Amino acid sequence: MTLLHLLLTLLGTVALSGIAWWATTGFALGQLTGEVERDAGVLVQAARLGGAGSVALSLEARLAADRSGTQYFLLAGPDGTRLAGNLATAPQQPGWARLRLEGPETAELLALGAALPGGGFLVVARDLAPVRQLESFLLGAAGWVGGAALLLGLAGGVLIGRGVTRRAARMDAALARVEAGEIGHRLPIRDGGDEFDRLAGRINAVLDRLQGLMQALRQVTDDIAHDLRTPLTRLRQRLEAALRDEAGWRGATEAAIRDCEHLLEIFAALLRIAQVESGARRAGFSSFDLSSLAATVAEVYGPAAEERGQMLETAIAPGVTAFGDRELLTQALANLLDNAVKHGREGGRLRLALSPEAVVTVEDDGEGIPEGERAAVLRRFHRLDAARSRPGAGLGLALVAAVAELHGATLTLADAGPGLRVTLALGPSRPGRGAP
Amino acid sequence: MKILLVEDDAETAGFIRRGLTEAGHVVDHASDGPDGLHLAMGGGYDVLVVDRMLPRLDGLGLVRALRAAGQRVPVLFLTARTGVGDRVEGLEAGADDYLGKPFAFAELMARLNALARRPPMAQEPTVLRVGDLEMDLLRRQVTRGGRRIELQPREFRLLEYLMRRAGEVVTRTMLLEGVWDFHFDPKTSVVETHVSRLRAKLGGEDQPPLIHTMRGAGYVIRAPE
Incomplete structure (x- = not known):
């Protein structure tokens, strides 16, 4: 039970982290892609209006303003030679690509290549490091949260389990006392009223009913013993008298038959009451x-x-x-x-x-x-x-x-x-x- | 009559057997279920007296098996179990009547006579006749020697019950069951009161009595000799 609870908690945490991961990193990557697209669009426009020279100027200005150092560019002439930018080389193919910078500082870049109007090629790239950082942060957070949930679940489970065991033991002990003959003893019920208390209440009600039935049964047994003794004694006296007095045997026999009939009627009535009380006639x-x-x-x-x-x-x-x-x-x-x-x-x-x-x-x-x-x-x-x-x-x-x-x-x-x-x-x- | 008695208690069996033999009947006795069933299947009995609680095959099972085999012989259940449901159960199993122990011997005798003479379920009569007494069941009218007799509904049922069993002794208990639907003895003289009222209505000054009291047994309606 506790184990299942733990497993479910863990599963929930993993699912939640996955969703957070997917949404957040997707959003960050989308942002980056948008920036690259926008930059590339502006620069291609600049090339159309002012030629490669104005693109080069614009690149210098951008690089100078980029404090974070996450922007990368490459401007190549129609013959493929590098004209400007901080990228040494880049594959000159139009469209999206992932680049890898090796050297003193390795970096993973998201790059967009575009042919310029009037010859030349432009590559705009951004460092993927912020996205990667976000990812690793999320992963760490998920780990922590998962770990904490695991621990809390474990601790909670153990605590609840111990509570359940203790209360079950208390109910068991109370029932053992009833079983041992202390028929008036009842299970403890707390004010809270949870499932255990409801169960204990039900068991107490059943015990009340049993006690009532036992008392009724004892009462009936006592009554029968007491109330049948009188007519049986009378019957015996009559028969004894008949033995001594042979002249009166006929009258005595008739009286004895009447006594027997009376006794049988009492039995029939008792049986009928018992049958009715059993509820079977319903x-x-x-x-x-x-x-x-x-x-x-x-x-x-x-x-x-x-x-x-x-x-x-x-x-x-x-x-x-x-x-x-x-x-x-x-x-x-x-x-x-x-x-x-x-x-x-x-x-x-x-x-x-x-x-x-x-x-x-x-x-x-x-x-x-x-x-x-x-x-x-x-x-x-x-x-x-x-x-x-x-x-x-x-x-x-x-x-x-x-x-x-x-x-x-x-x-x-x-x-x-x-x-x-x-x-x-x-x-x-x-x-x-x-x-x- | 030839009667088969299936009863495991030797003393009770002896008591019944002696009584029936003294009354001029032939009695065969079986002391457990299978023996009883075997004898009953052989046929030739006018009526069966079967105890409900029998060794090896109980009375209910015996009667069910008998009925399943197509044996229509009338069966009277004799039993110490007189709970209200038990009687219905017995009748449903195929028994024709039910008598609780202890019983008066006259009661058993009257019921056996009634069972053995029960006519086969042929055409239901619409008019019952005993001597010059006539009961038209469709018009619900009673006449004696052509004179109309006005009866209360209960008196009518009582007379009908007696006339359907004309010539047979009908006990007080049978009347309580059949006419009042009382399955226990109320210990009142309701039967006696109604019978005497009925007698008074049926009998003119010069007409011979039809309903006779059998002391210690019950009543019988029969045409004057």
Whole structure:
């Protein structure tokens, strides 16, 4: 990673230097070429107007004024002999050429040869040294910059790498503590909020979820152990009594079968809640007529309400559709109504309502649930002390809560003054868009 | 009836076999999937009772293989897995009915009778008749001895369910599933209430009763002797 970063930095520096080189030296060379062309043009013009003599004079003047000593000229007569200028010899060919001066001072020249009107030949040249200097300066600069980038990149890479290693080690250590059983321990998160902190936040959220699930699992195990022991003990007592009392074996056997059925129902309810909580049922969601479902559930529980002398009122908006699991929602509504019948006042009033916005409300006029207990009754096996004497295992509302969560619905328990009002807000039907 | 029972738990198998034999049926028993499939392929059974979880080849696989081979014999799945999705899965594999363990023996018996006597999918009748009771399925009208009987939609479905199985015992659970679409027992007397209301509407003062209660089993509709 660090190496790749370094390589890219280096590549960028080289490319940038190349571009700078190409632009700058090209510009300098262009300047030089322009000067030579201009000089040659002026001198050829001078030859046309004043002959070779005036060119010679002009050359002398130019050479005298050239302090930098980078200008070179040669004026040759029609016979090829040198007439003026500081170049000893030069190939007398028209057009551009590169010359090399040897001797005490070597120099590389850019030369332009031109035949003069009326005979003779002119060579105008410039020393390429300034361009070469510029080039070597740029090369040096590129070297320095490249070197510096390399060093900085290397140092930065090492620093970042060490930072990454240190933070990864810290996360690793924190996770090791969680693995060792310290399930409440969490990864450190800095205020900065970079990718590492986001990752740590995500891992912490996953750990929170795991911890929640573990607690739920432990709770269920405890609950099962506790709540199944009572009916199993009763069953065993019954069977023992039947062994001693042969006359009563038939009644005892029937009672034992009833006990078994009760136990099996508890198991079935627990399994169903677990299945719903796993979320696997979401794949089977579909659109269905919630109004007719509500009406059916009201019809099925009507006789039960009648037996307790209760009036079951319904206010079901027609044609309401819901998107979800029809069977589970049937069961959830059934549980709510079953609770209302069981816990409502004998001879009292019950109400089942469905609004056009798919909000189901079930009300009874019993003792209700104290505000502090409302969250607890949604847990498995939780029963109010007042309800201990009545039938039921305390799983009904736990299933409703699980079904509500599966559907992304809001489940609210409130005071119906007197009694309990349960609201299940399913929200608008969402066919085709999947579960919320 | 000749019944093939595929069940690996010896105790459950013994219990079912004893009950069915006492009721006068002939029972063959296989205790794993491949044996069951082999026997079933031989044909000659009126109905199959198949446990879902079997050694070597599970119930789903057995029924799928049977259906793939063109065997149309009715199959009832018997299973401890009564999750909501499991029933649908079983029916999709080609089973005709699904019964969760534990079950009452009368329930199993009623369902097997219903399956074995299911008529081949020939022409759907448009009129059902039991004695002088007539149900016109197209006009959705019910008459007894020519007298119109007004029924609520649910009562109509209930009567239709019974009349389609005239002469067979129909259990409370079958009615809850078939008429109310309830796949669990709500433990209310909704079935009893509706049946007694239906009885009252069907029976005049001097007319013999049509719907009979079979104690501990369910209901049956049949023409008076």
